[in-house]
Amino acid sequence: MKSKPIVMDHFSTVHTSYIVNFQFTNNITILTGSSGTGKTASFLFIKECMSINPDILCLNYLDYQRDIKDIISREQGKLIVIDNADILLDNETRKYISVDSNNQYLIIGRNPKNLFATSDNLFELVNQKKGEQTEFSIAPFL
Numbered sequence: 001m002k003s004k005p006i007v008m009d010h011f012s013t014v015h016t017s018y019i020v021n022f023q024f025t026n027n028i029t030i031l032t033g034s035s036g037t038g039k040t041a042s043f044l045f046i047k048e049c050m051s052i053n054p055d056i057l058c059l060n061y062l063d064y065q066r067d068i069k070d071i072i073s074r075e076q077g078k079l080i081v082i083d084n085a086d087i088l089l090d091n092e093t094r095k096y097i098s099v100d101s102n103n104q105y106l107i108i109g110r111n112p113k114n115l116f117a118t119s120d121n122l123f124e125l126v127n128q129k130k131g132e133q134t135e136f137s138i139a140p141f142l
Contacts, residue, residue, distance in 0.1 A: 003027040007055055007079045007104040015045045019135040024104070026121050028097065031108045032141055033124040039108050042125060042136050043083040046106075060084050069093040076102045085109030 005024040012021045020042050022029075031039055047058040057075055059068060060083040068088060072080055073096065082088060086109040089097070094114035097105055107115070112122065122141035127134050 005104050007077060011046065011079070013045055013049050015048065017133050018045060019130070019133055020045045021135055021137050028105045028107065028115060028117065028121050029123055029138065030112050030115065030117055030121050031106060031123050031125060031138060032110050037125050038127055038136050039125050040083055043081060043108055046081050055079055056081065059088065061087065064088060069096050072100070072103060078103045079106065081106045083108045086111045
């Protein structure tokens with residue numbers, strides 16, 4: 001499923017020696033990849049921005065006991081970033097996300113089941129040293 005981002009095309013932030021620089025090409029971006037590549041670190045850097053950017057909502061394992069579908073269904077015009085999506089999202093919530101036209105999603109996990117995703121939605125984290133800093137960006141998952 002390919003659809004244009006509805007909240008933001010680009011997100012960037014700097015955290016100490018890290019730069020997060022994500023270019024979004026779809027409304028649902030699924031970030032996958034091996035453990036230890038920086039996915040959760042990127043999530044935490046984005047979560048820090050949530051306090052100053054009202055267009056961002058971050059959810060992770062700390063929200064496990066909450067009704068995620070209820071939370072996101074009340075939101076509009078947000079980039080919703082979900083870490084640990086494999087354990088956090090049930091099938092009903094995944095189906096809701098796949099048809100939600102009010103929000104944009106960055107889903108961090110390994111299981112795109114029931115998100116009606118295609119290869120256009122699958123990305124991996126790429127990190128590159130830039131002087132003393134490490135830049136995280138996303139690239140199509142091959």
